[in-house]
Amino acid sequence: MSNEHHYFSRITWTGAGADGTKTYKSYSRDYDMEMAGKIKIPGSSDPAFRGDATRHNPEDLLVGATASCHMLWYLHLCAVNGIIVTGYEDKAEGIMTEGGDTPARFTKIILRPHITITPESDADKAMSLHHVANEKCFIANSLNCPVVHEATIEKK
Known part of the structure; x- marks a missing residue:
């Protein structure tokens, strides 16, 4: 049996x-993105495409969605595998290429x-869970570009 989950957003060009x-x-290029019951997100295109640098752009949001989906899966996997995570920060980067014969x-x-992680936690196991998190991440599974990991782990 499969489950379907539906997500809705309203985009209003302003x-x-x-x-x-x-x-x-x-x-x-300014717009507002709204999801019912949540804070409105002010959006625009990237400044390279005549957008407002003070607003979120679709490219930033895609990289942020990928990083946050991975983090949420990773934390779940650590919790069920006895790895106690006490801090997590990701400095994610998306590389977009335009020009040539293919679309951007x-x-x-x-x-x-x-x-x-805590000193008692298994650092090797913690590192290996990134691969599993990537396999389970809904966003990464929906992309047609690779998502790579350059993780570091500190015991504290």
Whole structure:
């Protein structure tokens, strides 16, 4: 038996200004993203594509979604495998390539989590759980680019 989960978001373009899309430069790329009962996310395109650098862009959100999905699976796997994690920070990076004969696309996402575990926890087991977390991550499983891990583990 399989389960379906449905996720909804409402995107409202707020950048029409006086002229809308009369020209490529006449409109703002600003929008609001809303999910019922949650904080509104102000969005825009990346500044390289005439967007507002102070707002979230789809590329940032994709990298953040990938990193947070991996973290949540990793924490779950540590909890059920007796690894006590006391700290987790990831400085994730997404690499998008444009130009040439193929459409612009992400070619790699690199997760760089720094995990702190208790002295009694098994560091080798903790490291191996990144592979399992990647296999289970809903977002990573939905991407067509590799997600690689450069994890570090500290006992404290």
